[in-house]
Amino acid sequence: xxxxxxxxxxxxxxxxxxxxxxxxxxxxxxxxxxxxxxxxxxxxxxxxxxxxxxxxxxxxxxxxxxxxxxxxxxxxxxxxxxxxxxxxxxxxxxxxxxxxxxxxxxxxxxxxxxxxxxxxxxxxxxxxxxxxxxxxxxxxxxxxxxxxxxxxxxxxxxxxxxxxxxxxxxxxxxxxxxxxxxxxxxxxxxxxxxxxxxxxxxxxxxxxxxxxxxxxxxxxxxxxxxxxxxxxxxxxxxxxxxxxxxxxxxxxxxxxxxxxxxxxxxxxxxxxxxxxxxxxxxxxxxxxxxxxxxxxxxx
Amino acid sequence: xxxxxxxxxxxxxxxxxxxxxxxxxxxxxxxxxxxxxxxxxxxxxxxxxxxxxxxxxxxxxxxxxxxxxxxxxxxxxxxxxxxxxxxxxxxxxxxxxxxxxxxxxxxxxxxxxxxxxxxxxxxxxxxxxxxxxxxxxxxxxxxxxxxxxxxxxxxxxxxxxxxxxxxxxxxxxxxxxxxxxxxxxxxxxxxxxxxxxxxxxxxxxxxxxxxxxxxxxxxxxxxxxxxxxxxxxxxxxxxxxxxxxxxxxxxxxxxxxxxxxxxxxxxxxxxxxxxxxxxxxxxxxxxxxxxxxxxxxxxxxxxxxxxxxxxxxxxxxxxxxxxxxxxxxxxxxxxxxxx
Numbered sequence: 252x253x254x255x256x257x258x259x260x261x262x263x264x265x266x267x268x269x270x271x272x273x274x275x276x277x278x279x280x281x282x283x284x285x286x287x288x289x290x291x292x293x294x295x296x297x298x299x300x301x302x303x304x305x306x307x308x309x310x311x312x313x314x315x316x317x318x319x320x321x322x323x324x325x326x327x328x329x330x331x332x333x334x335x336x337x338x339x340x341x342x343x344x345x346x347x348x349x350x351x352x353x354x355x356x357x358x359x360x361x362x363x364x365x366x367x368x369x370x371x372x373x374x375x376x377x378x379x380x381x382x383x384x385x386x387x388x389x390x391x392x393x394x395x396x397x398x399x400x401x402x403x404x405x406x407x408x409x410x411x412x413x414x415x416x417x418x419x420x421x422x423x424x425x426x427x428x429x430x431x432x433x434x435x436x437x438x439x440x441x442x443x444x445x446x447x448x449x450x451x452x453x454x455x456x457x458x459x460x461x462x463x464x465x466x467x468x469x470x471x472x473x474x475x476x477x478x479x480x481x482x483x484x485x486x487x488x489x490x491x492x493x494x495x496x497x498x499x500x501x502x503x504x505x506x507x508x509x510x511x512x513x514x515x516x517x518x519x520x521x522x523x524x525x526x527x528x529x530x531x532x533x534x535x536x537x538x539x540x541x542x543x544x545x546x547x548x549x550x
Numbered sequence: 551x552x553x554x555x556x557x558x559x560x561x562x563x564x565x566x567x568x569x570x571x572x573x574x575x576x577x578x579x580x581x582x583x584x585x586x587x588x589x590x591x592x593x594x595x596x597x598x599x600x601x602x603x604x605x606x607x608x609x610x611x612x613x614x615x616x617x618x619x620x621x622x623x624x625x626x627x628x629x630x631x632x633x634x635x636x637x638x639x640x641x642x643x644x645x646x647x648x649x650x651x652x653x654x655x656x657x658x659x660x661x662x663x664x665x666x667x668x669x670x671x672x673x674x675x676x677x678x679x680x681x682x683x684x685x686x687x688x689x690x691x692x693x694x695x696x697x698x699x700x701x702x703x704x705x706x707x708x709x710x711x712x713x714x715x716x717x718x719x720x721x722x723x724x725x726x727x728x729x730x731x732x733x734x735x736x737x738x739x740x741x742x743x744x745x746x747x748x749x750x751x752x753x754x755x756x757x758x759x760x761x762x763x764x765x766x767x768x769x770x771x772x773x774x775x776x777x778x779x780x781x782x783x784x785x786x787x788x789x790x791x792x793x794x795x796x797x798x799x800x801x802x803x804x805x806x807x808x809x810x811x812x813x814x815x816x817x818x819x820x821x822x823x824x825x826x827x828x829x830x831x832x833x834x835x836x837x838x839x840x841x842x843x844x845x846x847x848x849x850x851x852x853x854x855x856x857x858x859x860x861x862x863x864x865x866x867x868x869x870x871x872x873x874x875x876x877x878x879x880x881x882x883x884x885x886x887x888x889x
Binding site for chain 1: 645
């Protein structure tokens with residue numbers, strides 16, 4: 252009997268094409284690569300992550316060092332983005348600020364996605380009592396305005412970046428759970444799920460291999476958009492003084508600090524704002540591209 | 551008789567499946583008994599909503615929960631009662647010993663996986679094959695069900711296939727583990743007439759190759775006439791007649807079966823008149839009458855028919871009918887095809 256390698260070799264000769272094993276994720280990646288905007292988003296996200304990791308190598312100054320004689324200078328060769336009131340280099344602060352934003356965006360949203368997927372799957376797939384209980388708890392979370400909930404949790408936990416992760420993570424799960432649940436409810440009644448069950452697939456397999464990839468799209472879009480929201484909530488918390496503590500540089504905090512000087516020193520606000528804009532844009536573009544990539548019909 | 555007893559691969563005894571809705575209890579399948587012999591094709595015929603599909607789903611215990619419930623009966627397969635199996639055993643059985651082909655191939659394949667992937671799945675789940683082995687087997691299966699350029703098509707997605715080709719893929723998935731029983735729930739209803747014949751031929755051919763038995767559920771009497779060995783006619787959740795295909799077609803003994811015959815076009819009859827639909831509508835499954843369920847639509851109803859529901863009775867060898875006047879119909883005492 253021919254080995255699989257021989258079969259593949261035979262196939263390559265017959266079809267004249269290099270044989271490649273396909274999988275859902277590989278094909279999604281293939282489709283993603285064709286999407287220029289999504290690749291731009293991916294590029295932005297990767298660049299940001301690199302900047303955050305190598306912040307100490309890139310930034311020309313120490314972000315918390317005060318250079319008294321350079322206070323409140325506009326952008327120049329010496330200080331690309333200018334300096335703030337205390338004479339700190341804004342370029343360096345923006346670079347270091349990416350750490351907080353990326354961490355908050357990825358970790359906090361990661362926490363809410365994990366919690367949300369777990370409870371969403373539980374309530375959507377099994378239904379009944381667990382569904383009722385989980386959705387009522389989610390309703391309680393929806394009843395709080397997002398920022399108010401974050402403030403309440405931060406007041407209890409105290410300021411600090413780890414507590415921001417927890418606050419944003421806990422607050423975000425309800426909407427993820429709800430989206431995943433509704434997605435599952437639609438997919439669950441599709442015939443191919445029944446066919447999978449008739450094929451002898453276990454509950455786990457049905458959730459992981461059949462329902463999950465089909466309900467992936469809205470989760471990805473929502474999660475990537477949530478990254479933007481999370482970054483903004485972090486900024487708001489920092490602004491209120493219960494988020495990241497000074498002198499740690501954070502974009503939101505920088506934005507808040509420079510608010511009063513917008514007419515005399517607009518650069519103080521412009522660059523951190525631009526950083527937030529680009530970051531959020533990068534995640535949204537990537538999310539959008541991922542959604543399309545996971546739908547084979549758009550090939 | 552003992553020989554045929556041993557030949558039974560599946561035995562369904564007094565199966566009742568009810569759905570508990572807000573309007574009341576829907577008796578979708580009520581006291582159905584039949585058996586399936588090794589290597590035979592059993593046709594289950596009836597109009598929409600008569601319980602054919604629910605019967606099939608009950609065998610694999612795929613009744614939608616918590617609405618539906620199998621309230622009574624036994625389904626004996628390989629000496630075990632399927633209704634008493636646990637989840638794990640059921641999963642081992644489904645797609646392995648007993649597999650199912652669904653009605654609509656357009657929606658029965660998962661859109662995010664290639665067809666090759668889906669054919670491989672049941673091999674991986676049940677036979678614990680490695681990816682490479684499963685791929686090789688999967689290719690063989692696609693070839694077996696007659697997919698042209700199967701090596702290239704292996705990596706295509708379901709939406710790149712036509713309906714007929716998808717149904718071939720479904721069949722490949724169903725026969726992957728050489729099941730002893732293949733349940734086909736209206737396998738050709740969603741397909742073009744020309745493709746229908748191909749699919750049915752394929753199923754018939756594979757039945758001999760894999761030495762399996764088929765339960766084919768359909769409302770198409772032509773399909774039954776050509777491929778089935780025995781036929782069970784169902785009406786309002788109950789079997790009304792059960793016999794060999796010849797008996798059903800040439801000596802029908804239940805007025806409903808006769809009605810069905812009269813309401814299809816026949817090419818072999820000299821006198822071609824208008825089709826004769828069966829007057830009236832099937833009864834609501836929520837409150838079925840105590841007497842014969844077909845009485846309201848039957849023009850041959852007599853005084854006896856006002857009594858209890860006629861039990862399924864063997865009026866000749868292997869010819870069961872639930873009608874008090876069954877023998878009269880069979881022997882032609884009542885003119886079967888009169889107007």
